Amino acid sequence: MDHAQLAKDIVRYVGGEENIISLVHCTTRLRFKLKNADLADKSLVSKLTGVIKVKIIAGQFQIVIGTEVNDVYREIMKLTQLENTIKKHNSDEGKVSLFNEAIDIISGIFTPLLGAMAGAGILKGLLIVAVSLGVLTEVDGTYIILHAAADSLFYFLPIHLAYTAARKFGADPHVAVAIAGALFYPDIINAYNQEVHLSFLGIPVALMKYATSVIPIILAIYVTSKLESVLNKVYPKTIKKFFTPLTLIAIMVPLTLLIFGPIGNTASEWLGIGYSFIYESSALVAGVLLGSSWQILVIFGLHWGLVPVALNNLSQFGQDTFTAMITPAIFAQAGAALGVWLKTKSRKIKSIAAPAAIAGLFGVTEPAIYGITLRFKKPFIIGCVAGAIGGAIVGVSGAGSKSVGVPGITTLPIFFGEGFMLFLFGVIISFLLAMIGTYLLGFQEHIENEKGKEIDEGFKSESKKIDDSIVLSPLTGAVISLKDVKDDVFSSEAIGPGVAIVPINGDLHAPFTGSVTSVFPTNHGIGLTSDAGIKVLIHIGIDTVQLDGKFFDMKVHYGERVEQGQLLGTFDLEAITKEGYDITSPVVITNSHQYLDVISGDDENIAAGDRLLTVITQL
Missing domain, CATH: 2.70.70.10 (Glucose Permease (Domain IIA))
Structure with a gap:
């Protein structure tokens, strides 16, 4: 393959360098963002020697090259003046529905924060336990410092969300953080605490508490990204570097305080009221539904769409019962994987089931699901049933998390408080029921076939x-x-x-x-x-x-x-x-x-x- 010639032809057939907004590549394909997709000739590009396939997906003109994509990419960068810009949008394959797009947006905004949230959540849980046991008091310097460390991420959550939302929506992250930071500026906080009536250009401002809030800043940064795109086209190149941020900050901070804050907080209250209605109508039924369906949602990637529910519960009520009720479902799949390990005589299956079960105990169930339980079907079903039973117990317990965390052994302290012992009982029961149920009811092992031990020993004995x-x-x-x-x-x-x-x-x-x-x-x-x-x-x-x-x-x-x-x-x-x-x-x-x-x-x-x-x- 002549990489230089292919690069030249590709640039020509996508409409020339002036039609290219950005170019990145992954393992197999070039991903173009074009100003005018109609100028790109998909048919001609497809016929080029070295091009496997051409796809137009989610606003990207993608050219599948294969393992030599990096060589072609380098030749294009040599040939043009294009800068290797940071890709800001998820490159999902195929057209997506509004529902799937919403799931994608939510996961793109929240998942980068989950690791830090889990760490801070564990520390917060440990502090709750330490105070309950009398090891520390809330006036101790040690507690005050560690509590500040654990709680700062949640208190300033809108600032973190501003950054991740900006990267997801394609806005300037630093401008986004400046907009969110204004909500926590001391003068604004003091005005809220002292119930001072502020107005902007004669329009009254409804001040409210933004700490731990979710929806207002996401709405604000989404609008910011759209406005930024317009301003970058309007302002000349010589001044847009300075005037675009100036305009965005000057417009979006007042709009957030005047419009997006009240709208977002109202939506948060409605979400909280809706969840409370379901939970208070029957916590037992809510626990059964969540405990039985959570891992099914994980399979389809839909669980990310429910992350805001947990965060909103913490913001509205100070604790989150939602996370508590899904915890048994996670431990149940780990228990089912362990049941497979106990039951099977295949060393190969054992070598996979054991680490999968351990990963599940720490909150990562994908290896257990895809590697063991879902493949044998019955263990997955048993795990869902056990999760439903545990979820019902936890729902009745009234237990809730005091912080955000991926449910697992290390995050159990965040549930410490009212109903904790019954919560712990529900989690243990779900784990044991899944493990024992899988062991007793068994499963059909498709792994062993006519080759028997020869397969199990691997290729070395063949x-x-x-x-x-x-x-x-x-x-x-x-x-x-x-x-x-x-x-x-x-x-x-x-x-x-x-x-x-x-x-x-x-x-x-x-x-x-x-x-x-x-x-x-x-x-x-x-x-x-x-x-x-x-x-x-x-x-x-x-x-x-x-x-x-x-x-x-x-x-x-x-x-x-x-x-x-x-x-x-x-x-x-x-x-x-x-x-x-x-x-x-x-x-x-x-x-x-x-x-x-x-x-x-x-x-x-x-x-x-x-x-x-x-x-x-x-x-």
């Missing part, structure tokens, strides 16, 4: 009886079809055939002996070529390019020789999951056209080093 080449699994986890991957470039096999793995740990191993032919700048993808000539692309997670290398540590470099089983790199599975990213990792053969066929095994769960793909060479 004789090579046909002229083929073997690709071992680079990851440990659940194997799924590429068709089930939520990225149609992979699911359509445009890059090549293969499978996807939902990993249960963060170790990436070499699937064969060969060389590293590409390592992507964000370290979430790697290309390898075996000594036999097989080219493999391993892509950790979906859309994880947006993490910009965070949580990934690649230990090998381009051109380096690697041995079968060698540790290529590591990634923080728990952190990536908590950021809201799908951890499903495609493993594909990118030069499959050179072979007769690529055959995947029947294993639904696999350990690193086991036989994953068989490449049938041409005769």
Whole structure:
């Protein structure tokens, strides 16, 4: 492939450099944002040598190149004066409904904060326990300092949300923070506390408390992003750098105090009233519904849409019963995974079930769901039933969290207070019921087939009886079809055939002996070529390019020789999951056209080093 010529042709056919707003790339594709999409000729770009597919998605003109995308990208940057701007919008595949778009916006705003919220929440919970046990008092200097550390994120939550919302909506984050900061300015706070009547240009201002609020600042920053886009087009280049922020701050701070604050706080009150009506009508029923359905929502990614409910409850009532009622559902899936570990005789399944159960106890249930319970179906159902029972108990207990946190062993202190012992009983019961129920009722193991122990021992004990080449699994986890991957470039096999793995740990191993032919700048993808000539692309997670290398540590470099089983790199599975990213990792053969066929095994769960793909060479 002539990368320079391809770069030149692509720029010409997308309407020229002047039609390009920004360009970024992920592991396989170039992602253009164009001023006028009608100027881009999709048909001509599709016919270029080296282009696999062209897609127009969510306002982006995407060109699928494959493993050589980075080389083409570099040539385009050499050819043009384009700057490698920071991508500010999520690049979802396909058209999305208003509901899905709302879920995406909510997750994009809140998930970057979850890690910090969990840490601060745990500290806040520990302080509550310390005061209750008499270890500290609220007037101790130690308590005052640690409480300030734990509570500052929640008190100044609108400022944090302003930053994440600005990145999601494409606004200037620093302007957004300035707008949010004005809500906490001492003069504004004093006017509120002293009930001073303020007016702006003769219009009365309804002052209110913005600490821990959610909706007002999100509304304000959304409007800010739209206004900023207009101002950048109106102001000349020579002055817009200064006059756009000036105009935004001067307009949006008064508008937030006059309009978005009252509207947002009213919406928050209505949300709180609606939740209270449901909870107070029957806490038991609410617990059953949440306990049984929460993990189903997790599967479809819909759980992110309910994060504002928990935050709003804390803001309106000082505690959140919603988070308490979903906690048994999380522990139940961990218990079901542990039940599978106790029941199965397969060492391979045990090697996956044990770490999946441990991850579940710490609040990360995706490995347990995708790797064990959902694959065997019955354990997942048992877990949902156990979660419903535990949720009912917790609902009746009246327990609630005093802070935000991902439910797990480390965050249990945030629930300390009224109803805590009954809450703890509900959580333990859900865990034990799921574990014992799975063990007693059993499940159908599809893993063991006619090859029996030969499969379970892995490829190392298998004789090579046909002229083929073997690709071992680079990851440990659940194997799924590429068709089930939520990225149609992979699911359509445009890059090549293969499978996807939902990993249960963060170790990436070499699937064969060969060389590293590409390592992507964000370290979430790697290309390898075996000594036999097989080219493999391993892509950790979906859309994880947006993490910009965070949580990934690649230990090998381009051109380096690697041995079968060698540790290529590591990634923080728990952190990536908590950021809201799908951890499903495609493993594909990118030069499959050179072979007769690529055959995947029947294993639904696999350990690193086991036989994953068989490449049938041409005769």
